Amino acid sequence: MAIVLVLVLVVVGSVLFHLLSPWWWTPIASNWSYIDDTIIITFWITGAVFSAVVLFMAYCVLRFRHRDGNRAAYEPENRKLESWLTIVTAVGVAAMLVPGLFVWSRFVTVPADATEVEVVGQQWQWNFRLPGKDGKLGRADTRIVSVENPLGLVPDDPAGQDDIVVEAADLHLPVDKPVRILLRSIDVLHDFYVPEFRAKMDMIPGSVTYFWFTPTRTGTFEILCAELCGQGHAFMRGVVMVDTQEDYLAWLGEQQTFAQLSAPAQTSSVEGKKD
Numbered sequence: 596m597a598i599v600l601v602l603v604l605v606v607v608g609s610v611l612f613h614l615l616s617p618w619w620w621t622p623i624a625s626n627w628s629y630i631d632d633t634i635i636i637t638f639w640i641t642g643a644v645f646s647a648v649v650l651f652m653a654y655c656v657l658r659f660r661h662r663d664g665n666r667a668a669y670e671p672e673n674r675k676l677e678s679w680l681t682i683v684t685a686v687g688v689a690a691m692l693v694p695g696l697f698v699w700s701r702f703v704t705v706p707a708d709a710t711e712v713e714v715v716g717q718q719w720q721w722n723f724r725l726p727g728k729d730g731k732l733g734r735a736d737t738r739i740v741s742v743e744n745p746l747g748l749v750p751d752d753p754a755g756q757d758d759i760v761v762e763a764a765d766l767h768l769p770v771d772k773p774v775r776i777l778l779r780s781i782d783v784l785h786d787f788y789v790p791e792f793r794a795k796m797d798m799i800p801g802s803v804t805y806f807w808f809t810p811t812r813t814g815t816f817e818i819l820c821a822e823l824c825g826q827g828h829a830f831m832r833g834v835v836m837v838d839t840q841e842d843y844l845a846w847l848g849e850q851q852t853f854a855q856l857s858a859p860a861q862t863s864s865v866e867g868k869k870d
C-alpha cells in the first residue's frame with residue numbers, strides 16, 4: 596500500500612513542480628514561437644502519458660496486490676485492448692512529430708530578403724563578419740587563419756575587401772529584419788545559441804551551416820556555446836545587441852572592413868623590407 600501512495604505522490608509532485616516552478620524559458624525575442632508551441636505540445640502529451648502510466652501502475656499495485664488464496668489467471672491475449680492502445684499511441688506520437696515537421700520546413704526555408712551574417716567560432720570566442728557594401732561575403736580558408744587574419748579571409752578576393760570583421764566584440768543586428776546566420780568553426784564543434792532567439796545550430800569544422808531568424812525586440816542578449824568544446828566551453832560567451840535601425844547604422848559606421856584591418860600590416864611589412 597505504501598508503494599501505491601508513493602506512485603501517486605510522484606505524479607502529484609511532478610505536476611505541482613511544473614505548475615509552481617519558477618524556471619521557464621526566457622521571454623522570446625525572435626519569430627520562432629513555433630518552436631515554443633511544438634515543445635509545449637510535446638510537454639503536455641508526454642506529461643499526460645507519464646501521469647497516466649504511473650497512476651495505472653498505482654492502480655495495478657492496489658488492485659492486484661498479493662492476498663492469501665488469490666491466484667493469477669493466464670489470459671495473454673486481449674485484442675480490443677491492444678487495438679485501442681495501438682491507435683492511441685499512434686495518434687500521440689503523430690501529434691508530437693507532425694508540428695515539428697512544419698516548424699522544420701520553416702526553419703530551413705530562409706526568406707529571400709534575409710541578410711547574411713557570418714559567425715566564426717573558435718576555442719573559445721566568437722568572431723563575426725558582415726558583408727560590406729557589395730552585400731557579398733568574400734571567400735575564407737581556415738588554412739590561412741593567423742593573428743592578423745583571424746577569420747582566414749582570402750586576401751586577393753575582391754568580394755572580401757569590404758567585409759566587416761568584428762573580432763571578439765559584440766555583434767549588432769537590426770530589429771525586425773530577417774537574418775541568415777552562416778556558421779563556421781576553425782577548430783572543433785561549437786554551437787551558436789542565444790536562448791531568446793530559440794533557433795540554434797552546430798558549427799562544424801570544414802563546412803558552413805546556417806539558420807535564420809528575425810529579431811523581434813531590441814535588447815542585449817547573451818550567446819552561449821551549446822556544444823562541449825573543451826576546457827573553456829563554459830566561458831565561451833558573447834553578446835548580440837538587437838538595435839533600432841538608427842542605432843544599428845551608427846554601430847555599422849564605426850566598424851572596420853577587412854581591407855582597413857589588413858592595411859597597417861602591409862605598411863609595416865613594406866617598412867620592414869626597407870630596413
Ligand code: CUA
Nearest residue numbers: 785820822824
Ligand atoms: Cu564552443 Cu563550447
